[in-house]
Amino acid sequence: MSTESPADGAHPSGASTAVPSKAGRNLPAAIAVGVGLGALVVASLIFVPKVWFGIVAAAIAIATWEVASRLREGDILVPRIPLLLGGQATIWLGWPFGTTGVLAGFTGTVIACFVWRLLDQGLGAAPRNYLRDAAITVFVAAWLPxxxxxxxxxxxxxxxxxxxFVLMIGVVCSDVGGYTAGVLFGRHPMVPAISxxxxxxxxxxxxxxxxxxxxxxxxxxxxxNPAIxxxxxxxxxxxxTLGDLIESQVKRDLGIKDMGTLLPGHGGIMDRLDSLLPSAFVTWLVLTALL
Structure with a gap:
């Protein structure tokens, strides 16, 4: 989860007026938001597990809007409507159809976005960054939903x-451990050009x-087995870590600090999902393969 400073010359989108901690966060706000989100996740998983679909779907819809809006500010025209609708289809089709439904939703989203971007620029117009925009659209569809x-x-x-629970606790432990050790002992930058x-x-x-x-x-x-x-x-x-760095690189390319402003002390929804998204896949993969 991101804690980097804004790039040189970047506008601090949604920057808080509170004095940030050494790691670059408004720590009290970040803790309050983190505890609230954690309580929502725990309550849903304990009492009504299928509500988890709705929580994830809502988060991805907001994150998709954030990312698409930031890209459009950088003159990268990803089609927001088919990305939003297709992202929802990708997630919800997994409920009745499993991985087959997810694959169908993702593929349909990509095709719809290709056609939407083609029609959006006009069939009679000369191509303008169609290949770039289409490729970035596929990246967003794979990255989020x-x-x-x-x-x-x-x-x-x-x-x-x-x-x-195993996924969320593992990611939280990683984030807390990295934050604590970085604040107390951090002396050697890992990738200073990115984060x-x-x-x-x-x-x-x-x-x-x-x-x-x-x-x-x-x-x-x-x-x-503990070895697992x-x-x-x-x-x-x-x-x-790689998920965090990928989002950091995207934000530096766009010259922004945060993807959004919805969560005080954190930025946008996407700024909280950067490490969780790839971690969800590897947790599913490891546990499916070994259990």
Whole structure:
């Protein structure tokens, strides 16, 4: 989850007037929002697991709008309407049809976006960045609804809520460990050109916390081999860090700090999903393969 400073010359979209912490966040606001979102997730998974579909679908709709709007500000014309509708189809079709429904929703979204962008620029007009815009549209469709669908697919199986808990606790442990170690011990930047606040010490903290958290959840919640927890913890740190860096690179390309302003201390919804999205896929993959 992102904690970087804005790029040189970038406008601080949605920047808070509060003094940020050393890691670049308005910490009290970030904690309050994080606790509130966590309580919503826990309550839904315990009492009405299928509500998880609605929560994820709503989050992805908002995140898609944020990303598409930021891209359009950078003169990249991704078609928002078919992306929004197709993203919902990608997620919801996973409920009755599993991975087949997800694949059908994603493929239909891509085709609809290709046609929409073609008609949007006019059939009689000379092509203007069609290939670039179409390629970035596919990137957004895969980045958001496709990856998110693996988080919802978990609750369609028996005991699937437990899988989501394992995912969320592992990602939170990684984020908390990286934040704590980075603030206390961070001296050596990992990728300063992309995310100046990330350090190798923070990565080490993420590994320690994520492995401990994943071993605990895999053992206590899933009653499975602790070795699976070790593997999952390492993979979650790798995918979570890469997911964070991917969004950071996108934002630096666009010259912005945050994708949105909805969540005080965090930015937009997408700024909270950057590490969760690829982590949802790898958690589903590891647990499906090993359990």
């Amino acid at each position: 496709l990856l998110a669908s693996f988080g919802t697919l978990m609750v369609t199986r028996e005991g699937g809520s437990d899988w989501v 100046p606040k990330k350090s190798w010490e923070g990565l080490g903290g993420s590994l320690v916390f994520a492995i401990i958290g994943s071993v605990a959840t895999v053992t206590l919640i899933l009653d499975a 927890g070790v593997l999952l913890g390492v993979v979650l740190v790798v995918t979570g």
